[in-house]
Each structure stands twice: as C-alpha cells, then as structure tokens.
Amino acid sequence: MSEASTPAAHPANRRGTARTRLLAAAAKRFYADGVSATGIDAITAEAGVAKMSLYNNFASKADLVMAYLDARHEEWLDLYRRRLAAVSDARSGVLAVFDAYADHADLAYEHGFRGCGLLNAAAELPAGHEGREVVRRHKEDVESLLAGHLGALLPDRPEEVRTVAEHLAFLLEGAMARAGLEGGGTRLRHARTLAAGLLDRL
Template structure:
C-alpha cells in the first residue's frame, strides 16, 4: 500500500511540473509516467485518464496554495493589510514557480470545458473569489463581492502578463496590480456621504 501511495504522489508531483511547463493537451501521459519513474499501467491504475490525472494535479496544487495563502493571511494585520497580503502571496507563487503564469488559467485554456480539468479550475477560482469576498467584508469595504471580483480580475491579469512577459516580470507586474488593488480598496471604503 505504501508503494501505491508513493507512486500516486510521484505521479501528482510529476504531472504538476510537466503539465505546467509543457501544457496538458500537448503532453502525453508517457512523459508524465517517465518523469514520475513509473510505468504507464501504474499511472492508469491510479488515474482513469489524462484528464483525471491533470485535475488531481491541479487539486493538489490548490491544496498547497490554499495552505500557503492561509499562512500568509495569518501573518498580516486584519482588514486592508490582510487583503493586500494576497498580492504579496501571489508574487511569491510566481517567484517559486519560475514560470508560465497561472497553472489554473493555463489549464482552462488547454482543456475542453466539459473535462474534469475545467471543474478543478472553476473550484480554484471560486475559492479565490470567496476568499477575496470574505477579506473585503472583514476590511469593512462597501460591496465586498464587487471589490473581490475586481481584485480577481487584477490577479488574472497578472497571470496573463506573466505568461506573456515571463517569470522575470512577475515581481513588477504583481507590484503594479497591488497598487491598483490599493486604489480599488480606497474607493470601496465606507464614506459618510454613502450612509
């Protein structure tokens, strides 16, 4: 049983790395199996299809990212600083990935909408939108769901810029998005004339 668990973990790690670097549609499962050091039948013993493997790899990435963000939020002061901490977390994600933008958006562009991959992408983006909505509410902002949606647009825009300009641009692009987020947050603070 331990061997199967180890094989599954190696497959998930290899799938995350290979699919992120090369894309899902253009990468054969043989490449993932070789990267994981397992035989192709072992891959199919754990995952019914390439889509199932890719979706599981995305879910694995999501769990790690969610834990990383939670740790970052716990370090930040409540309110607006915590909301802006999402952007420093985002910058660290791109720095650590050394890569190609958002793995989830890349996967969505690379996979048909009816696949398990698309469901994993929707779950990630829904989680992030809900997190931003909660943080916007905790910061006392007016229309927290609208602010959260605007912030998510900024975050997705960062992903596009990093994909186009490369990993070296990630820090600058994320800092620019954080400044835009601060403007949105400022505009969403309660004002006496709004009461």
C-alpha cells in the same frame, strides 16, 4: 520490526509514494509543456515509475489531469495560508491574496513562469469539461476570500464589498495574465500596489 512490516515496504505506502511522484511529475510536465502535449510516457519517465504504476493510481490520463488541477488549487491555498498567518487585519488579508499569487510566480519552473497553471490547463480543455469547472471554482474561491476580508473591512457596506471584490479579482487575474506573458511576478507586485491604493481610498 521485520523489513516487510516497515512503513517504507508496506504496499499502500509504496502506492502513495508512486502517486506523489506521479502527481509531481504531472505538475512539472503539464505546466512546462501543456496538458495535451504531455503523454503518459513523459510523465512516468519524469516520475521514474513503470507505466503500470500510473494505472494503479489513476484510472486514466484524464483522471490524472483532474488530480493535477485539484493539487494546483491546494498548492495555491497553501501559499495563501502561509501569507495569511503573518497578517493581523482585514486590509492585510486582502493583500495576502495578491502576495500568494506573486509567490506562485516566484516558484522555480523548468521553462520559467507561464502564468496560472489552472487557466493554462483550462484553455486546453473543451467546453463542458469537468476540469474547467474545477478551475472556475478556484477563481470563485479566490474572489470569495477577497470578499471575506473586505467584509471585515467594510462591515456595513455589503454591496460595495461585492463590487470591490470583483474589481480586485479582475485586477489580480489581469496581472496574472500579463505576468505569465512576461515570465515574472513584476505585474503582480504592481497589482498589489494598485490594490493597496484602492483599499486606502475606501
């Protein structure tokens, strides 16, 4: 096989590699420094690519921000799926959502844990920005996951399922906010304990 035909040398693969590096760099810089404070030069320097590579992969910084938000959502879903793979009942499924949030807090961050990257980004975006809709859908998805597990736990109590799912979502988001301020996952683990106690009383 010639060098030109190897996967590493194929133009599409080079673009894919650059895109992956740019998304990783954006994730690191946006989370550490904020979306507004992070310029294109900082991202390309972090990624180790030329500025033209960014515009070959993303139409603009705004396009990169949207890709970052989508990637954060998928990153959390991956943490959740890993936790869910190890559980065998609906109660544990609810707690897997809390565990995934704690896993998120335990990841290595340049300046430490600063809370939910999606909410941090949304706070910088103006009202009506499509990125805020991405974040809103993510939070709705998390609540829906909780409701799905609760529905299996309380199959004959649909009204209570909706109420408890919202209650747990509020508990989770409040714990995430406090954990972000405190720089660690302790509040999230406390929230999990509170959630477990609530489930035991249902």
